[in-house]
Amino acid sequence: MKYLNAPWRKKYHESKQTSCPFCNENDLLVKEGSFSKIILNKYPYSPAHFLIIPKEHKKFLNELSKECLIEMWEFTALCEDFLLNIIKAQGVNVGINLGAAAGAGIQEHLHIHALARWHRDTNFITTIAKTRVLSDDSGDILQKAREYLCKK
Numbered sequence: 170m171k172y173l174n175a176p177w178r179k180k181y182h183e184s185k186q187t188s189c190p191f192c193n194e195n196d197l198l199v200k201e202g203s204f205s206k207i208i209l210n211k212y213p214y215s216p217a218h219f220l221i222i223p224k225e226h227k228k229f230l231n232e233l234s235k236e237c238l239i240e241m242w243e244f245t246a247l248c249e250d251f252l253l254n255i256i257k258a259q260g261v262n263v264g265i266n267l268g269a270a271a272g273a274g275i276q277e278h279l280h281i282h283a284l285a286r287w288h289r290d291t292n293f294i295t296t297i298a299k300t301r302v303l304s305d306d307s308g309d310i311l312q313k314a315r316e317y318l319c320k321k
């Protein structure tokens with residue numbers, strides 16, 4: 170095996186990584202830990218939709234450290250607490266889509282979804298117009314989430 174030293178390619182690989190929206194998202198940051206962070210989803214399914222994201226650009230759970238996995242589940246539990254007790258959601262969806270076949274929109278950087286649900290919160294507009302109706306202001310939720318979750 171021969172090797173060609175090509176340090177100019179480093180810039181290319183770095184640019185590919187920095188094009189990841191999760192690696193660059195700061196405007197919607199709610200809470201940052203040692204290994205992961207919570208952001209508000211830019212394209213929410215419901216008015217309060219969080220994403221729990223490892224700081225490392227990784228695709229699968231088995232690539233993450235034990236410490237990161239623990240922190241991400243602790244952050245998911247914090248989001249659950251906020252959604253149930255502050256937003257007064259009647260239920261919470263928590264899920265992970267690993268790979269495009271599983272429905273991942275951004276498959277190269279794994280993320281846990283945690284979102285508020287209410288009885289009958291979907292309606293005909295979602296079905297006929299592929300449009301979701303959001304009944305709350307995401308800026309207001311972002312502020313409330315930052316205040317509440319950063320105390321925890």
Ligand SMILES: [Zn+2]
Pocket residue numbers: 186189190191192225226227277278
């Ligand atoms: Zn990334």
